[in-house]
Amino acid sequence: MLLSTSSSAISQRGSLGLCFSSPLVPMNSGASAFVRVSKRNNGGSRGLVTFASKDANSRPIFDVLFEPFEEVKKELLLVPNVPQESLARQMYTSQCEKAINDQINVEYTISYVYHAIYAYFSRDNVALMGLAKFFKDSSDEERQHAEKLMDYQNKRGGKVKLKSMLLPSSEFDNAEKGDALHAMELALSLERLNNEKLLNLHEIANDNNDVHLADFVESEFLIEQVEAIKKISEYVAQLRRIGKGHGVWHFDQMLLNAVIAA
Numbered sequence: 621m622l623l624s625t626s627s628s629a630i631s632q633r634g635s636l637g638l639c640f641s642s643p644l645v646p647m648n649s650g651a652s653a654f655v656r657v658s659k660r661n662n663g664g665s666r667g668l669v670t671f672a673s674k675d676a677n678s679r680p681i682f683d684v685l686f687e688p689f690e691e692v693k694k695e696l697l698l699v700p701n702v703p704q705e706s707l708a709r710q711m712y713t714s715q716c717e718k719a720i721n722d723q724i725n726v727e728y729t730i731s732y733v734y735h736a737i738y739a740y741f742s743r744d745n746v747a748l749m750g751l752a753k754f755f756k757d758s759s760d761e762e763r764q765h766a767e768k769l770m771d772y773q774n775k776r777g778g779k780v781k782l783k784s785m786l787l788p789s790s791e792f793d794n795a796e797k798g799d800a801l802h803a804m805e806l807a808l809s810l811e812r813l814n815n816e817k818l819l820n821l822h823e824i825a826n827d828n829n830d831v832h833l834a835d836f837v838e839s840e841f842l843i844e845q846v847e848a849i850k851k852i853s854e855y856v857a858q859l860r861r862i863g864k865g866h867g868v869w870h871f872d873q874m875l876l877n878a879v880i881a882a
């Protein structure tokens with residue numbers, strides 16, 4: 621059997637597995653197979669040749685880039701022994717951990733506000749069920765964002781710490797704008813604010829050289845956030861044209877038949 625790569629060629633006589641130790645040692649004591657490494661020209665480039673032999677286990681290994689059993693020693697020292705500490709945590713700073721917990725609170729709080737708006741539009745004397753559905757779906761989505769961040773926190777070996785939330789208002793009517801526009805402008809403000817918070821989180825990831833967290837924020841949050849801001853901006857613009865009258869009912873019907881969440 622002959623195995624070869626661009627930098628090495630490995631030939632095997634007899635039965636043996638790969639051995640990473642250096643200097644070379646018998647594959648198992650008492651067996652007749654040894655690993656020998658020597659240099660030879662391989663298509664013009666010098667490469668390694670490893671093959672089973674009894675007579676050459678004292679030669680040095682050339683061009684070894686990765687010595688796992690040596691290099692793993694320092695990693696073994698970093699694996700915690702106490703059960704309270706994460707085994708998976710690696711290069712995840714306390715600053716990033718805190719920033720994720722802060723963002724969980726932001727997403728949950730926005731979910732809470734949207735839930736309050738949903739309850740308002742569901743009242744029998746308001747009865748704008750399209751807006752109610754839109755804010756219910758939006759509330760669910762923000763909660764899913766919070767859960768996604770919780771999953772991420774656990775994945776990186778951090779600890780989820782939930783924080784207090786402010787009570788949202790329960791009244792969303794506005795004498796000048798009406799309730800639909802007032803609520804949608806509030807949603808737009810919250811989504812823009814959330815985008816700022818996410819950009820801050822991304823900046824903290826960059827400051828801590830946490831490439832994985834930066835990529836997570838970009839791919840899972842920032843793209844969707846910009847799209848949500850665009851969609852709600854359109855709704856605000858449309859409601860400003862409509863005013864407070866009959867058009868709000870048509871707008872509400874449009875939302876009732878749409879599958880959209882902020």
Ligand SMILES: [Fe+2]
Nearest residue numbers: 727762765814
């Ligand atoms: Fe969100």
Ligand SMILES: [Fe+2]
Nearest residue numbers: 762811848882
């Ligand atoms: Fe959102």
